[in-house]
Amino acid sequence: MVTTVLKLRMEALAQHLREAQDPSIWLGSLQLSPMPDKNLWFKAVEAIQREADSLLADLEADLESPTDDAEKLWKDYFRIYERSHEIFRESLELLGGLALRDRIHEEYACRFADELISECAEFVGKPTSFAIPATEDALSSTLRRVARISFPDWHLWALPLVAHEYGQVVVRETASFDRFVDELASQASKPVLDENYNDLKSALPAIANSGLRRIAHDQIAQAELEPRTAADKMESLALMLRADEADIGERAQKAARSIKASLDSATNQARVLVADVFATYTAGPAYACAALMLRLNPNSPPVPGRPTDEERAETILAVLAQMDAATPNPPPPFAKVGQSLQSSWTLLLDGSGRHDPPGQVHLDAAHALSMIKKRMLRDQAEFTKADWIEAESLGNAWWIKINAGQKPDVSANVLPNIDHLRLRDVLNAAWQCRLLVIEQAQPEDASNATDKVTDAARQLCDRILASRQALLAPAEFGGRAPRPGEASAG
């Protein structure tokens, strides 16, 4: 019966994996209207399917295994069980998000987010993706290739944050960036790694067998040179020492766990920061405003695998300053908005009490930006001085209207030609206007004024989308619409 229980559990898990293996079956039954673009959908769930296939193969191998080692089989089962949960979580978030997106009346934020992602995808020459609503604190996705838009504030103001979400996808999918992230993670984890190596080195003289001692020494030296494989090296060292040098083997095992945890955490932190660089560079001040004004919290409790919000704010502001520095002719375009954001952030920091937890990844924004420009981005990716001047001027014009008690007019009468506009331009104009509202409107008028900006920006985004999506298959979302300069509206 004991063996039967394990077998039953494995069979049940295998059945669940088979059910989750093809999320397309579920997608079909959700009866969405419109459906996601087929190619994008397959791309989105490709990694989920691959992971499910691999776990299923492991499980089937265990089911057919002749071994009597119950402890090993149970451990294997729980390893696969935990990884399966990741698949189930990701599938559930994806399907639930799609269902939610479909059922909300007059949903617009995800449609706009799709277009923003499509713009970003063009900058990096990678396939586009689509957005689903998810909770702000949901764990990052490592399997599905879909951006999340925070539930329920899927309003216009949070939209620039989608550039960060897509940035994370891009960082994972670009080999040179993955290496860059590894370098950053290794630097941040160095104290932890060194402590573990030193601990093990101090134990080596106690190994009786000189051959074994030499191999152990070499393993540690190799791990020091190649942090990416350090945890595996320590793991195999632990296995090698387990029979003859149990105590040191145990220390190597502990070192493997500690190194892996430290590197995993630092890698995730670095990915977030690099995605911040990507988002600021491509979405401009709108991203900086959305992040610093809406999302980041000074003195928020540290979360494992996430950089502190202070670190993220510092990175975003540093990228804006770098973009200024790279502009050939004065005045620096982003200096004013950068200073406004910096001063508001400093005020919030001072008001909340600072903290600076140890072991954080620190990103050299200038270096990261030059890496991104050199290896990943195409022309038109940068949100330029000219882009900002136009957005600023549009935002200022809206504020003048609002301040005079009127609504900004974005109809074809006032703005007849919108072919050259992208969604990121509109979001930057909107944020420029909102900053003016925060700075200059009387508190009792601020809410009403913000609503007017929202309406104007939303109408303009709708116009842009309508002109582009006229050429897309109407029954699908997430497809590639023509960009400015490629085709005229309609």
Add this chain to the structure above:
Amino acid sequence: MAPASRGFDVSAVLDDRVRRLQRDLEAVGQAIDAIPEGLRTRLAGAPGNEIAKKLQAIEAGLSVPLRDHGIHPADAWARAHTREIEVSALLEEAHALVAGAALRTPAPGLHPRHGPGAGQAAWDACGVADALLDELASRATDAHWPSFTVPGVTESFVYSSRLIQVRFPRPTIWDLPATAHELGHYAARTMSEFSGGRIRNLADDLHVELDAADEASWPWLEELFADAFAAWVIGPAYGLTCITLGFDPLLANIGTASHPPGSARVRAITMALDATKDDRLRWMANEAAKLWDRLVEVCEAEQEPEDDLVVPDSWPEKIVQLLIDHLPYGRYSTFTEAERLSSDLGAPGADTSLADAANAAWLARIGARSGIGVEEVGHLAETTAQEIAARGK
């Protein structure tokens, strides 16, 4: 002429953040309105009240003091931060509710059947789970369960919306008894008694009596209560689900921050079954305990760490006594019907309950009818459960 700039001060930024919190809460209300009516009516006023309470707290604690300049910016920021954490927990629940409702809304073939059940009506696991929980709640809780089930990564209970999640991607008849444990969390928070001129929560009293009100022991006692409750109201099916499919025997002696060690949980389950005073349930309890012990033995489970919290014997004893004293009507008492049904899973009687169907499925599975495959037993039991659930609609 442009008004004089107020400058970019902290109160303007805080104003903006406070408005965002208010907008978020209003948006949650709108999102909940998008839940299909049949499910939304089950929720009663719980989410609406939560949203209204949070909005009032934000207005009184932040908006008004900020407007009147009656609060130091540092204090305002601290309050805003606290509210953001609360609101974000509420958003997470609302997301689970709304996305879950959208995902579970029956559509043809939503849960396609494979194997022996192929071609039969789609298995509406969430619908059957709702019916099972309604049935158990009607016997064993002081208040009607005002929520519904949605697919989740694992079974769980959400306190403020009373939402219960069932296992994704396809909860089977074998998984359903685990929802009784989640209902136990709801029961613990609603089990009350009027005495001494006031209404007392009996689970809270138990925490105090057993000195288990601190951060470490509170969740453990609550979990053990939910385990004993589940065994008490649904019978051996719950223990068999946990031991056969759920608990990790490798960690039999090791608890986590939220859950006590598996062996302590098995003890709570078997003690509750023993307390039913039904010899057949006692026999099942004994068999389940022996099976667990053998699993732990062959896995060479790790020993309990020395500095870990240990579950005193008095905890399960007191929990079970609480069930005997306060939920006598909730006890599972129709095992005879489960035995009868186990010999012909496709023939439920007029009074067969979903708890009977779950127990009958387990009885059939562990050998009452040898020669029939687990998958086939499962499909037969699911069809019967669906039929019973449909009677209540």
